[in-house]
Amino acid sequence: MSDAVRSAIESAAREAYGRLLAWLAFQWRDVAAAEDALADAFVAALRTWPVNGVPASPEAWLMTAARRNLLQVARHQRLSRDPAVTVLLGDDSAPEVSLPSLPDARLKLMFVCAHPALDASVHAALMLQTVLGLDARQIARAFLVPAATLAQRLVRAKKKIRDAGLRFEEPEGPELDARLEAVLEAIYAAYGLGWDANGPDTTVPAADDLGSEAIYLARLVVGLMPGSAEARGLLALLLFCEARRAARFDPATGAFVPLHEQDLKRWDRALIAEADQHLWQASALRHPGAFQFEAAIQSAHCQRAATGQVPWAAIATLYARLLHVAPTVGAGVAHAVAVGEASGADAGLELLDALRKQHPACADYQPYWAARAHLLAVAGRVADARAAAARAIDLSPNAPLRNWLARRYGVDPGSR
Amino acid sequence: MQYMLIYSETAEDFALRDDPAQAPAYWGAWSAYIGSIAQAGVMVSGNGLQPPHAATTVRVRDGRRQVQDGPFADSKEHLGGYVVIEVPSLDVALDWAARSPSSVSGSTEVRPVLPPPPAPAG
Numbered sequence: 001m002s003d004a005v006r007s008a009i010e011s012a013a014r015e016a017y018g019r020l021l022a023w024l025a026f027q028w029r030d031v032a033a034a035e036d037a038l039a040d041a042f043v044a045a046l047r048t049w050p051v052n053g054v055p056a057s058p059e060a061w062l063m064t065a066a067r068r069n070l071l072q073v074a075r076h077q078r079l080s081r082d083p084a085v086t087v088l089l090g091d092d093s094a095p096e097v098s099l100p101s102l103p104d105a106r107l108k109l110m111f112v113c114a115h116p117a118l119d120a121s122v123h124a125a126l127m128l129q130t131v132l133g134l135d136a137r138q139i140a141r142a143f144l145v146p147a148a149t150l151a152q153r154l155v156r157a158k159k160k161i162r163d164a165g166l167r168f169e170e171p172e173g174p175e176l177d178a179r180l181e182a183v184l185e186a187i188y189a190a191y192g193l194g195w196d197a198n199g200p201d202t203t204v205p206a207a208d209d210l211g212s213e214a215i216y217l218a219r220l221v222v223g224l225m226p227g228s229a230e231a232r233g234l235l236a237l238l239l240f241c242e243a244r245r246a247a248r249f250d251p252a253t254g255a256f257v258p259l260h261e262q263d264l265k266r267w268d269r270a271l272i273a274e275a276d277q278h279l280w281q282a283s284a285l286r287h288p289g290a291f292q293f294e295a296a297i298q299s300a301h302c303q304r305a306a307t308g309q310v311p312w313a314a315i316a317t318l319y320a321r322l323l324h325v326a327p328t329v330g331a332g333v334a335h336a337v338a339v340g341e342a343s344g345a346d347a348g349l350e351l352l353d354a355l356r357k358q359h360p361a362c363a364d365y366q367p368y369w370a371a372r373a374h375l376l377a378v379a380g381r382v383a384d385a386r387a388a389a390a391r392a393i394d395l396s397p398n399a400p401l402r403n404w405l406a407r408r409y410g411v412d413p414g415s416r
Numbered sequence: 417m418q419y420m421l422i423y424s425e426t427a428e429d430f431a432l433r434d435d436p437a438q439a440p441a442y443w444g445a446w447s448a449y450i451g452s453i454a455q456a457g458v459m460v461s462g463n464g465l466q467p468p469h470a471a472t473t474v475r476v477r478d479g480r481r482q483v484q485d486g487p488f489a490d491s492k493e494h495l496g497g498y499v500v501i502e503v504p505s506l507d508v509a510l511d512w513a514a515r516s517p518s519s520v521s522g523s524t525e526v527r528p529v530l531p532p533p534p535a536p537a538g
Contacts, residue, residue: 117506117510164506
């Protein structure tokens with residue numbers, strides 16, 4: 001096959017997959033059938049384009065071929081009871097559609113993927129597979145689950161979308177905020193997969209990191225819902241994290257580098273500027289939410305690049321506001337650290353004690369023990385700090401983090 | 417699509433039916449709810465059911481009939497009634513389920529009704 005044909009197919013696959021699939025799934029109300037039809041259309045393209053040449057509009061060609069496949073399957077299964085199918089069955093020579101005229105159905109598809117009638121654990125994977133066309137095996141590696149297990153969950157979810165008749169429409173009114181939150185949460189989860197577990201020595205190869213895919217999805221939601229403050233808040237948050245991604249590990253040794261010791265030269269200033277821009281646009285919409293507060297906290301940490309100082313009092317205030325809208329244990333721990341830095345270690349430790357009373361699960365939560373070790377060390381309680389650090393090491397997800405804690409507190413890094 | 421809304425009520429809910437002080441409010445809430453389904457023109461069919469103590473469960477094992485007093489399972493919530501509605505999507509069916517009096521104290525299960533089998537090939 002010529003390089004030109006191959007690259008035409010690859011570029012159609014990368015750029016148009018989600019748009020084509022979303023439109024087919026929206027018309028057919030059946031994600032799995034649309035996926036099969038589109039996959040067959042790509043196979044047909046591989047067969048015919050080298051002979052007949054690349055069509056003027058590759059996407060329109062693929063859409064026409066996929067629709068023909070769907071009609072054939074429908075005829076075969078005698079699904080002609082469905083009026084939508086009956087109408088299309090009469091239209092055998094479906095004219096080539098031109099893609100720019102097609103409304104973008106990807107947002108509808110994302111809302112379906114994060115529908116409350118589907119288990120939340122499958123939302124992110126379903127979105128990555130349908131909107132971006134990622135291989136189930138690749139998603140499974142990033143999610144650290146066996147490929148067969150994930151594939152089974154995805155099949156079950158798509159079956160439920162079809163059989164239970166989930167609505168392929170953007171939700172309206174009071175429902176919109178909650179449904180959008182589920183979409184944004186799923187994107188955030190996809191980004192977070194590569195963040196905590198992956199050190200440079202991890203078993204997950206860097207290529208399987210889904211960070212850039214998650215940022216692509218966040219940009220997509222912002223583009224399709226420009227009036228949503230939280231969508232912009234999420235995009236800003238992801239860009240702040242991405243800007244500091246490379247600085248988290250020492251390039252020479254692979255050792256973990258905590259936020260406040262990171263080399264500012266290794267932060268991506270252009271990404272930080274873009275993130276600040278999105279955060280500013282989000283706050284101008286005057287509809288605050290959890291992702292915007294988290295992004296604002298990241299923005300405050302990034303101020304160190306300009307001023308050399310971390311504005312701890314401002315960060316403590318932002319965490320207090322975040323806790324007000326999203327009272328998670330993680331935010332509680334971070335709030336205690338910020339208060340400890342701004343108003344003294346004892347104030348922070350008091351907050352940690354209160355948090356543990358409220359959430360006994362803190363006993364097995366790594367950030368709780370890491371925060372405790374830090375504040376105890378600042379307070380000069382060396383032995384207590386070491387004991388807390390040992391517990392944090394036991395609970396740490398990767399070796400660079402364990403080694404850093406061990407070096408900092410002078411304890412054994414353990415054998416995990 | 418057609419969906420069955422399956423209303424499960426708690427023992428306290430069932431007791432309200434016979435409580436002279438509270439029965440009017442209980443039945444009033446259900447009448448208003450069922451009435452609004454009918455008014456919306458989406459009702460296909462439906463019924464309320466007598467309480468679980470009136471239930472009898474039958475099983476046939478090895479050709480022998482086993483009849484048991486009471487509902488099929490001992491649980492906190494029991495079937496109190498059902499309707500079948502015709503609406504465009506699960507989302508609309510969930511909206512109707514959320515408005516049911518049973519959803520506040522017990523629960524409402526939503527199940528798509530099986531479509532009729534396709535006509536034989538001619």
